Amino acid sequence: MSLHYTKxxxxxxxxxxxATVGITDFAQxxxxxxxxxxxxxxxxxxxxxxxxxxxxxxxxxxxxYAPVSGEIVEGNQALVDxxxxxxxxxxxxxxxxxxxxxxxxxxxxxxxxxxxxxxxxSQ
Amino acid sequence: MSDADRILPLDSWHRARGxxxxxxxxxxMPIQYEGIIAEHRWTRQxxxxxxxxxxxxxxxxxxxxxxxxxxxxxxxxxILKEGRLRYSLLxxxxxxxxxxLMVTRRGDHFYMVVNGATKDADIEHLxxxxxxxxxxxxxxxxxxxxxxxxxAVEALSRLAPGVDxxxxxxxxxxxxxxxxAWISRSGYTGEDGFEIxxxxxxxADVADLIAGQPEVKPIGLGARDSLRLEAGLPLYGHDLDxxxxxxxxxxxxxxxxxxxxxxxxxxxxxxxxxxxxxxxRRRVGLAVLGRQPVREGAMVVDGEGNEVGRxxxxxxxxxxxxxxxxxxxxxxxxxxxxxxxxxxxGKIFEARIVPMPFVPHxxxxxxAAK
Numbered sequence: 001m002s003l004h005y006t007k008x009x010x011x012x013x014x015x016x017x018x019a020t021v022g023i024t025d026f027a028q029x030x031x032x033x034x035x036x037x038x039x040x041x042x043x044x045x046x047x048x049x050x051x052x053x054x055x056x057x058x059x060x061x062x063x064x065y066a067p068v069s070g071e072i073v074e075g076n077q078a079l080v081d082x083x084x085x086x087x088x089x090x091x092x093x094x095x096x097x098x099x100x101x102x103x104x105x106x107x108x109x110x111x112x113x114x115x116x117x118x119x120x121x122s123q
Numbered sequence: 124m125s126d127a128d129r130i131l132p133l134d135s136w137h138r139a140r141g142x143x144x145x146x147x148x149x150x151x152m153p154i155q156y157e158g159i160i161a162e163h164r165w166t167r168q169x170x171x172x173x174x175x176x177x178x179x180x181x182x183x184x185x186x187x188x189x190x191x192x193x194x195x196x197x198x199x200x201x202i203l204k205e206g207r208l209r210y211s212l213l214x215x216x217x218x219x220x221x222x223x224l225m226v227t228r229r230g231d232h233f234y235m236v237v238n239g240a241t242k243d244a245d246i247e248h249l250x251x252x253x254x255x256x257x258x259x260x261x262x263x264x265x266x267x268x269x270x271x272x273x274x275a276v277e278a279l280s281r282l283a284p285g286v287d288x289x290x291x292x293x294x295x296x297x298x299x300x301x302x303x304a305w306i307s308r309s310g311y312t313g314e315d316g317f318e319i320x321x322x323x324x325x326x327a328d329v330a331d332l333i334a335g336q337p338e339v340k341p342i343g344l345g346a347r348d349s350l351r352l353e354a355g356l357p358l359y360g361h362d363l364d365x366x367x368x369x370x371x372x373x374x375x376x377x378x379x380x381x382x383x384x385x386x387x388x389x390x391x392x393x394x395x396x397x398x399x400x401x402x403x404r405r406r407v408g409l410a411v412l413g414r415q416p417v418r419e420g421a422m423v424v425d426g427e428g429n430e431v432g433r434x435x436x437x438x439x440x441x442x443x444x445x446x447x448x449x450x451x452x453x454x455x456x457x458x459x460x461x462x463x464x465x466x467x468x469g470k471i472f473e474a475r476i477v478p479m480p481f482v483p484h485x486x487x488x489x490x491a492a493k
Binding site: 032033035036038054056057058059060061083 | 154155158159160161345349414415416418438439441446468
């Protein structure tokens with residue numbers, strides 16, 4: 001298993017060729033109370049940087065971009081039913097979607113936990 | 124925060140309480156403390172303290188003040204009694220709304236509270252048009268707080284005895300912790316509550332006293348916006364602007380009967396005509412189907428996808444736990460119970476037109492049962 005982070009404040013947990021994607025605790029704190037989440041359907045192909053999910057707080061709507069390319073294998077239905085999970089457990093039960101990596105090489109450009117922590121401190 | 128954002132007297136007070144500060148109306152202001160939904164619900168069930176010191180507090184004095192103001196506003200100031208507030212509007216000659224405001228008769232002068240983002244333009248507008256001998260003073264040395272919620276009266280009476288005797292839309296001079304304060308029973312949340320004007324130099328002491336009451340928590344701008352939206356109250360610069368008339372905005376109540384009959388204020392011709400013949404569009408409340416909020420800027424579309432209106436405020440109602448919005452729609456389809464179609468970022472939404480307020484007002488009206 002490996003854990004990666006993006007400058008868009010997403011985390012990616014990779015097990016074999018499956019990546020689980022969510023937004024970080026830093027991101028949920030910035031968003032505030034989340035009231036709506038839309039996750040992608042299984043089978044959809046997403047490419048790195050394309051819009052994959054939507055997260056809306058009381059204040060604003062934000063897109064969640066696919067941090068890596070692949071085929072969606074599952075969107076988190078629990079999140080659709082209870083969007084507050086993004087606030088209460090962003091890096092656990094509040095995951096957004098799982099995808100099957102089509103280009104694992106894309107992971108190389110992402111940050112590890114230490115690099116991400118420094119990145120947040122510089123924000 | 125950009126360098127241009129001005130600092131309000133309670134800036135460090137907010138920061139010390141964990142507020143997240145954002146630029147608003149040219150000031151750095153607290154958007155939230157613990158979270159918008161929690162703050163929103165706290166205000167509806169207990170009492171919330173808001174810093175609204177960015178708003179403009181004006182004194183209009185002089186022998187011709189009443190007549191001079193009546194020449195610029197559609198409100199009947201002649202019948203406005205001492206210590207009474209009136210909601211009114213600054214209008215263009217074409218009846219466009221320059222600002223919405225509260226005006227109070229206070230002794231030998233009028234006290235006016237205008238929006239923060241428009242106050243400089245308002246002051247210029249008023250000074251250019253008020254007759255000679257009428258003086259406008261911008262009270263830059265005054266701060267303004269609002270205490271809103273069903274327990275506001277309990278909390279504030281402890282500090283400023285007698286405020287419980289005020290009824291909705293009345294005000295008076297009180298002592299609060301040894302400080303002279305002008306307090307009115309008014310606000311922008313739909314709840315019972317008060318607005319409290321005190322000198323900026325002592326506002327931190329006043330805020331400490333009020334926030335020290337067990338019923339009270341400080342509330343940010345985020346909840347202020349969601350509360351006023353639920354209360355169906357328009358926000359200037361979003362739901363109201365110079366291209367919108369009071370009749371279109373469903374603010375006909377701000378056009379006093381005598382003033383409508385007699386005229387003598389900007390936009391009278393168009394307003395009388397619209398009150399008789401109707402307008403082609405009108406501000407309505409929308410209950411959006413589904414869970415996803417529809418925001419300001421979303422389009423109202425007809426069956427062919429043509430834009431026929433615009434959402435001017437939209438968000439998630441913490442009390443209804445559903446998305447709500449205000450929009451301008453064609454009057455022909457503005458009846459409550461009807462449905463409209465909205466488009467936002469390529470997605471279609473259905474919404475039902477509903478009466479406003481979305482959440483009932485709980486003002487403390489004179490003569491009403493306690």
